[in-house]
């Protein structure tokens with residue numbers, strides 16, 4: 368379980384808070400999608416959960432305990448993080464990239480190699496062919512999959528994914544979304560997934576949290592958000608695709 372209770376964050380030197388009074392719960396095994404436009408505070412929220420950023424006020428709980436009471440390294444090990452942008456280490460092979468965390472926590476080489484093979488197969492890469500290659504030899508979609516494999520390597524309970532498919536074309540994106548849906552079924556992780564794409568949110572979420580300018584507009588199931596938008600912002604956001612289609616129809620007629 369992840370819980371945020373009245374969390375705010377004002378960065379040093381900034382007049383307005385990046386996050387204001389944010390309260391959210393992510394249940395065990397649930398995928399919560401943080402949805403909102405650029406600058407609304409999605410990355411800041413994820414980074415506060417694994418203590419890359421300290422909140423200005425409020426509390427964050429993981430596994431029923433305030434994250435300030437967790438040993439920070441143990442906390443980060445229990446949380447896999449897929450960074451915004453691909454963020455693979457360019458001078459490490461794919462196998463080394465996948466095994467960064469297992470190496471940090473001292474897994475022996477044999478165990479790391481076995482785990483790397485298993486994960487590469489899971490993300491549809493060939494361990495023999497692709498394991499020794501470098502990130503620049505892989506396509507963008509393959510690199511993004513490696514980012515996901517790297518986050519899963521030490522089998523964390525939690526997964527924070529920050530626009531992991533951000534830079535991809537629509538087709539690759541939707542095939543990776545399907546893979547994540549499959550992974551979810553197999554792995555039963557608690558996931559916070561960040562996106563600015565409402566269709567990606569609808570494809571992946573158990574619940575969606577809509578953010579706007581550092582505030583939570585609404586959190587709910589897909590049906591709740593679509594059928595009962597709590598604010599004009601949410602209504603407008605989810606009404607947009609239909610309006611765009613109507614506008615095209617009008618142009619064509």
Ligand SMILES: Nc1ncnc2c1ncn2[C@@H]1O[C@H](COP(=O)(O)OP(=O)(O)OP(=O)(O)O)[C@@H](O)[C@H]1O
Pocket residue numbers: 378379381385403404405406407408409410411412451563
């Ligand atoms: N280190 C920092 N110092 C000052 N301001 C920051 C810092 N990091 C983020 N901000 C500001 O906080 C706000 C939220 O940023 P954040 O990166 O969380 O947005 P985001 O929702 O992830 O956006 P995007 O979709 O573009 O990635 C922005 O206005 C940003 O400029």
Ligand SMILES: [Mg+2]
Pocket residue numbers: 409410411451529
């Ligand atoms: Mg971001």
